[in-house]
Amino acid sequence: MRLAMIGSGYVGLVSGACLADFGHTVVCIDKDGDKIERLNRGEIPIYEPGLDELVTRNTREGRLSFSTDLAAGVADADAVFIAVGTPSRRGDGQADLSYVYAAAEEIGAALRRFTVVVTKSTVPVGTGDEVERIIRSVRPEADFAVASNPEFLREGAAISDFKRPDRIVIGVEDERARAVMSEIYRPLFLNAAPILFTGRRTAELTKYAANAFLAMKITFINEMADLCEAVGADVQEVAKGIGLDNRIGSKFLHAGPGYGGSCFPKDTRALVETARQYDARTRIIEAVVNINEERKGAMAGKVLRVCGGSLEGKTIAVLGLTFKPNTDDMREAPSLSLIAQLRRYGANIRAFDPVGMEQAAPLLDGVVFAKDPYDCATQADALVIVTEWDAFRALDLGRLGGLMKSRVLVDLRNIYRPDEAARHGFRYEGVGRPRARS
Numbered sequence: 001m002r003l004a005m006i007g008s009g010y011v012g013l014v015s016g017a018c019l020a021d022f023g024h025t026v027v028c029i030d031k032d033g034d035k036i037e038r039l040n041r042g043e044i045p046i047y048e049p050g051l052d053e054l055v056t057r058n059t060r061e062g063r064l065s066f067s068t069d070l071a072a073g074v075a076d077a078d079a080v081f082i083a084v085g086t087p088s089r090r091g092d093g094q095a096d097l098s099y100v101y102a103a104a105e106e107i108g109a110a111l112r113r114f115t116v117v118v119t120k121s122t123v124p125v126g127t128g129d130e131v132e133r134i135i136r137s138v139r140p141e142a143d144f145a146v147a148s149n150p151e152f153l154r155e156g157a158a159i160s161d162f163k164r165p166d167r168i169v170i171g172v173e174d175e176r177a178r179a180v181m182s183e184i185y186r187p188l189f190l191n192a193a194p195i196l197f198t199g200r201r202t203a204e205l206t207k208y209a210a211n212a213f214l215a216m217k218i219t220f221i222n223e224m225a226d227l228c229e230a231v232g233a234d235v236q237e238v239a240k241g242i243g244l245d246n247r248i249g250s251k252f253l254h255a256g257p258g259y260g261g262s263c264f265p266k267d268t269r270a271l272v273e274t275a276r277q278y279d280a281r282t283r284i285i286e287a288v289v290n291i292n293e294e295r296k297g298a299m300a301g302k303v304l305r306v307c308g309g310s311l312e313g314k315t316i317a318v319l320g321l322t323f324k325p326n327t328d329d330m331r332e333a334p335s336l337s338l339i340a341q342l343r344r345y346g347a348n349i350r351a352f353d354p355v356g357m358e359q360a361a362p363l364l365d366g367v368v369f370a371k372d373p374y375d376c377a378t379q380a381d382a383l384v385i386v387t388e389w390d391a392f393r394a395l396d397l398g399r400l401g402g403l404m405k406s407r408v409l410v411d412l413r414n415i416y417r418p419d420e421a422a423r424h425g426f427r428y429e430g431v432g433r434p435r436a437r438s
């Protein structure tokens with residue numbers, strides 16, 4: 001099949017490269033000329049493990065190309081995927097669909113033969129109808145069908161998620177579109193990946209429901225963590241104790257500083273707004289959004305408390321800036337609000353992240369970037385672990401402590417054992433764990 005991917009970001013680039021790897025001919029299009037130029041030079045604009053090799057091989061073998069020319073890419077495509085951003089709209093939390101609609105207009109003008117236009121971006125219920133209306137208004141005579149194919153990949157594991165998905169959801173209202181979508185994903189049929197054909201609106205809502213459920217699971221365990229702290233229980237063990245129940249499952253039960261990233265915050269907000277619009281409120285998700293927002297402030301308060309109630313003039317070392325490990329994505333990363341709040345408390349910030357510092361630098365004023373975790377900790381009054389990169393899991397606590405002004409470790413990801421930290425003389429504070437005295 002000949003495919004065009006509109007938008008070559010985290011989702012478009014990974015999906016385009018994986019679909020090329022299945023044997024399709026894919027052109028990844030972006031209006032960001034700089035991004036396309038870099039891709040054409042063989043540079044990968046994002047950090048995603050394995051993507052470099054996949055892109056290089058498929059480009060070399062002639063199945064994958066990059067362009068800013070949407071019209072040319074769309075003209076001879078069997079299917080055109082829309083994978084542009086749908087950020088939160090400023091002010092009201094609804095999904096900003098301006099990029100999707102702009103892409104739809106351009107696609108409409110470029111259609112030449114029967115083409116399936118597939119929304120891969122996460123979009124509110126009814127967006128497929130609007131995409132169809134826009135294309136129809138631009139080109140009343142065009143032969144096309146609009147499908148919804150939400151993407152469930154996770155940054156950091158995006159390639160294996162795309163190639164070995166738990167499921168593929170495809171919303172279609174048209175038999176021809178169903179046939180084209182089946183052909184595109186045929187290599188995965190062979191792998192026995194469950195493919196769920198639904199109506200278009202159902203597919204659109206399924207994506208939000210999935211993200212909202214996962215955000216709720218994280219928020220649930222975060223509240224349990226607060227309760228554990230209050231009553232002297234250990235949230236790690238509570239999570240294990242409930243997660244072994246198959247009806248609950250152990251994933252997404254890691255207490256921490258609150259969810260962030262490019263999807264959960266904006267998608268939970270957008271679902272809440274959609275539900276309000278249709279007068280069918282999702283009160284659980286409303287609570288999730290509010291609790292997660294409050295949690296950000298609470299984490300800075302934890303650092304303040306462990307440091308004796310004042311951070312004025314103190315140096316706080318922050319390990320991990322990206323919203324999770326194995327990505328350079330800084331969108332709504334918990335580190336951003338944490339650092340801003342610590343600075344308001346008067347702290348000086350030193351920070352280190354294995355891959356995210358280039359993306360983080362423009363977002364973080366007045367932060368000193370270190371060259372490794374030990375450099376980061378030097379002369380610090382406290383060390384705060386914000387992102388659980390593997391590189392932070394086995395630090396030499398003795399050496400770290402020796403470099404610091406005082407041995408205080410705030411472990412927002414619970415990657416160290418309180419007794420181990422205490423053995424090295426640290427005052428340790430995790431999330432939802434009993435405190436060990438130094």
Ligand SMILES: NC(=O)c1ccc[n+]([C@@H]2O[C@H](COP(=O)([O-])OP(=O)(O)OC[C@H]3O[C@@H](n4cnc5c(N)ncnc54)[C@H](O)[C@@H]3O)[C@@H](O)[C@H]2O)c1
Pocket residue numbers: 006007008009010011012029030031032035070083084085086099102103120121122123151152153154155262263
């Ligand atoms: N990032 C994830 O982990 C993830 C996972 C699943 C779903 N999604 C969803 O996928 C969508 C894309 O997310 P992303 O993280 O890849 O975003 P992104 O910001 O990394 O990429 C979007 C790209 O689209 C380009 N673009 C915008 N308008 C365009 C146009 N008219 N023509 C051509 N290119 C255009 C932008 O320049 C940008 O490069 C969002 O709806 C998101 O919610 C993201």
